[in-house]
Amino acid sequence: MRYYDSLARLISHFQKLPGVGQKTAQRLAFFVLKLPVGEVESFAAALVDARSKLAHCSQCGNMTDQDPCHICRDGKRSKTHICVVQESRDVLALERVSDFKGLYHVLHGAISPLEGVGPDELNIKSLLERVSREKPEEVIIATNPNVQGEATAMYLAQILKPLGIQVTRIAHGLPVGGDLEYADEMTLSRALEGRKPL
Ligand SMILES: [Zn+2]
Incomplete structure (x- = not known):
């Protein structure tokens, strides 16, 4: 036709x-x-x-129409916990289902050597700066439960632990190979509650 x-x-x-x-x-x-x-x-x-x-929040990388974003500006949120996710839509998913009251950091992707994505292509440098500056108690890695997400979690644990920060990974129970944003509410909120040290 x-x-x-x-x-x-x-x-x-x-x-x-x-x-x-x-x-x-x-x-x-x-x-x-x-x-x-x-x-x-x-x-x-x-x-x-x-x-x-819409642009990226200069602090956490989340998509926002005001900089800093509404989560970073919210004085009621705890600065002691930073949850690291791959995409802004993961922040939306976690905000929808969990009662997480900490802050986020959006990487804009995951490490994927096959696609030419290394740590330098991701929003990791600003995470390191932020963690060194704000000294949170815990960084929760909530990257997707697939090969790229796991590789990213391992890499982040390696560079964050020497800073004396507790690094945890959200629990599995999330479908392997899946995307965080498609997880149902119960699975996602349990995954966050059941996180384990890396
Ligand atoms: Zn922000």
């Missing part, structure tokens, strides 16, 4: 989204064509607005 240029362009944009193949991209594009024009305009504006207003 040969599409009109504007339709082909729309499909190619959807296809750039993670997990969206050509068929899904086509379905999404045709769905958009059926929406009222006003709704499409509001969707397009929301994309531009979010992309232009």
Whole structure:
């Protein structure tokens, strides 16, 4: 089938989204064509607005529209515990399900030599600076339970423990190979409670 240029362009944009193949991209594009024009305009504006207003918190790396982010600014949160996660969406997942009242640090990925991602490509230098400066009691590593997440946890334990900080890893029970954000509430909140020293 040969599409009109504007339709082909729309499909190619959807296809750039993670997990969206050509068929899904086509379905999404045709769905958009059926929406009222006003709704499409509001969707397009929301994309531009979010992309232009949101940036990374200078302290923890979380996605935010104010720097520092609302979690770092919250005086009621305990500075003694820092929970390290791979992505900002993991902060959302943990905030939704757990009663964790410490702070976070977002790495923006995990160590993956095959994909050319080493410690220097991640938000690790600022974690080290932060830990040296703020001397938390415990750093909880909540990277994903897969090869990259485990490698990252091991690396962080190696560099943080010499600073005299207790380093713990969230408990398994999370599906191996899975993503933190897809874990159900009970699993995620138990994983955090049952963390073990590294
Ligand atoms: Zn922050």
